[in-house]
Every structure is written in C-alpha cells, then in structure tokens.
Amino acid sequence: MTDTQVGIIGAGPAGLLLSYLLHLEGIDAVVLETRSREYVEQRVRAGVCEQPTVELLREIGVGARLEEEGMPHHGLSLRFDGEDHRIALTELTGKSITVYGQQEIVKDLIAAHVGKGLPVEFEVSGVALHDLDTERPRVTYTDAGGNARELTCAAIAGCDGFHGVSRPSIPGDALRTYDHQYPYAWLGVLARTPPSHEELIYTRHERGFALHSMRSPEITRLYLQVDPGEPIENWPDDRIWTELRHRLETSSADFVLRDGPVLEKSITPMRSFVVEPMRYGRLFLAGDAAHIVPPTGAKGMNLAVADVRNLARALAPLVRRNDSGLAESYSDTCLRRVWRAEHFSWFMTSMLHRDPAGDEFAERLHLSQLRYVASSTAAATSLAENYVGLPFDW
Structure with missing residues (x-):
C-alpha cells in the first residue's frame, strides 16, 4: 500500500x-x-x-x-457562398x-x-x-x-x-x-503536406462542412462532414482530396489546396x-x-x-x-x-454543417447567421471572443 x-x-x-x-x-x-x-x-x-x-x-x-x-x-476564415470572410481575432479581441x-x-x-x-x-x-x-x-x-x-x-x-x-x-x-448526438460525423485526415493557407478555414458548402487546419509547417489537418455510419473504406485518398477541393474552393483563384501522402484518416461521430x-x-x-x-x-x-x-x-x-x-x-x-x-x-457546429435531413428552413437560418457574423463587427467580436478563450476567471 x-x-x-x-x-x-x-x-x-x-x-x-x-x-x-x-x-x-x-x-x-x-x-x-x-x-x-x-x-x-x-x-x-x-x-x-x-x-x-x-x-x-x-x-x-x-x-x-x-x-x-x-x-x-491572429485570424480565421469563414468560407461560404464561394467567398472567404476573415474574422480578425487579434484585431477584435487583442488576443490570439x-x-x-x-x-x-x-x-x-x-x-x-x-x-x-x-x-x-x-x-x-x-x-x-x-x-x-x-x-x-x-x-x-x-x-x-x-x-x-x-x-x-x-x-x-x-x-x-x-x-x-x-x-x-x-x-x-x-x-x-x-447527451446530444449530432446527425453527422467528421472524416479527419492528417497529410504530409504544407498547409494551403496561413490560417484555419471553416467552410459551409452545399456538399457539407470542411475544415482546413494544420499541425506544423509540414503537416496539414483536414476534415470533411460525412454521415455517422459512413465506412472509412468508402473514402480512398483520391476521393478525399477531390471532395476537399470541391468544398474549399472559392470564386477567386487565390486558394489552391495542396495534397500529399495521407498519414492517418478516421471517422469520428460528434x-x-x-x-x-x-x-x-x-x-x-x-x-x-x-x-x-x-x-x-x-x-x-x-x-x-x-x-x-x-x-x-x-x-x-x-x-x-x-x-x-x-x-x-x-x-x-x-x-x-x-x-x-x-x-x-x-x-x-450548427451554423457550419449541412443538415442531412434537408431542412431548408434551418439551412436558411444558418446561412443568415453566417452572413451576419461576416458583416457585423459586434457578431464577429462575439465569435472571436469565444474562440480565443474567455479568461479563466470568467
């Protein structure tokens, strides 16, 4: 003992x-x-x-x-309607x-x-x-x-x-x-390739959510919204990269997704x-x-x-x-x-994911919220304040 x-x-x-x-x-x-x-x-x-x-x-x-x-x-991107909208975290909050x-x-x-x-x-x-x-x-x-x-x-x-x-x-x-279960999951990918953008990109697309992130200057972390019961075998590497390009593309030619060897991939319910x-x-x-x-x-x-x-x-x-x-x-x-x-x-999560049930009323509400966050300094500040972290003694 x-x-x-x-x-x-x-x-x-x-x-x-x-x-x-x-x-x-x-x-x-x-x-x-x-x-x-x-x-x-x-x-x-x-x-x-x-x-x-x-x-x-x-x-x-x-x-x-x-x-x-x-x-x-010092910022992150919200991408929807084919356009990129930067949330200036540090400018809005003084934090990063x-x-x-x-x-x-x-x-x-x-x-x-x-x-x-x-x-x-x-x-x-x-x-x-x-x-x-x-x-x-x-x-x-x-x-x-x-x-x-x-x-x-x-x-x-x-x-x-x-x-x-x-x-x-x-x-x-x-x-x-x-306990609240969401009707979608994330297909997560770790790839040996430099990030394609200097900041995180959160994308709402008609085909579903996508996220571009990173772990280091050489390793990129990427996610796709998929069905919770989706077998990982349905997602060979080529399909993953194709789908990421569809969802992360914008109306301008400024963004080019870099692909590379997939080191890990898994599907996680939310x-x-x-x-x-x-x-x-x-x-x-x-x-x-x-x-x-x-x-x-x-x-x-x-x-x-x-x-x-x-x-x-x-x-x-x-x-x-x-x-x-x-x-x-x-x-x-x-x-x-x-x-x-x-x-x-x-x-x-609700604002950025496509409703698999096809609830068009909910879809319109979520797009309205995104447009508000992207156009209102007050709404963007609220998002930024929560994202960078409230003080421990809040």
Missing part, C-alpha cells in the same frame, strides 16, 4: 497538467495511465490552444517548446490562438515530470476506485510489472477521458447526464455531453471524463486545462487543511465555463 495526497487517473494533458500544478503547490500526486508512454506521446488530438491555455503553460515553465514551435494565429498539437503538450509535461522525478506509472491495468465517499479513497490496480498495488489518497482526480473508469465509478443516481456534478465525495472529474464538445469550436483540450487549473486550486486547501470550501464549489465553477463552451461549440 502506498500513500499519496492525490491519485490522478489518466496521463493525458489534463492529468499531467494537474499533477504538475499540484507539484508547484507542494502537493504529492501519482499519475496512473493504462497506455504506454509512447502511445500517449504520439496520440494525435486537438491542436488549437486558446490564449489563456498558452499563458498558463508559459507561467508554469513548460511552454518553451510551444514558444519555439507553436504557430500563432496558437496551433500546437495536444501530443506535443503531453510530451512537454512528461519531460517536466521526468526532470522533477514526479511519479507517472504507465501500462497499468485493472484500475478500480474505492471508498470515494470517505476522506481516504483508494485506487487498486496492477502495475506494468504485474504486481497488485493499492494507492490511498486524500482525493482522486478522474482525468481518464470519456471511456475511463472514473465516471462509471460514481453511482448512477448521483449524476445528471446531458456529440455534446455533460455530467453534473463533476464531483462525488473525494472523486473529482476533469476534462473528457465530465464533458465532451463537438470539435468545431476547438474547446475540448482548453476546457480540460481550465478544469484542472480550478481543481489544483481546490485540492490544495483540501489536502493541506481539510478545508473543503473550494472543493465543494469546484463543479459549479467549472460548469459555468463548460456550458458556455457547449453553447459556442453547438453554435459553430
């Missing part, structure tokens, strides 16, 4: 960032992860960092590589976003843990949570060497994603669940999901374990960062002095931001 102050389930950006924030507060934590270090460092996920996320990583001393390799963006892959943040945080000798156990199995409604909850698991282990904590942080063990460890009647509260006893949920947003608003990883910033501040007085004030308000504090992000992500 091992004692620690906080047990953290999951070594994604949420779990690792929480562990490091607690370390800076002088609080001991152990991170448990079922996957290998190599897997979590290579797992490609979101790449848009809001300004508050970037500032936090700089502030705690893990932003050096982000500063060197991250790609700051930075494109820097989630897996790169994970690498930086793991390196920081290794440099400080902070414990992260990879390739564990059989993780189970116990005694959550007591002041000494426990985690049992089997370590990478096959040894049965038990971790006794003052608190447990469930940072293990939507499919992890943390949320299912809470009695079902203790949670309220909100959903909005929230559980309330984000706490049960001494178990605190953070990130995808508590909420999912459709990726259109680029909010998922940034919400997780905001969660664990709040959680680190709540756990410090709880484990030091048994002061539960901030711990008791943790869920309400996080959910205010979560629901704002859920609404913005729903708004962006």
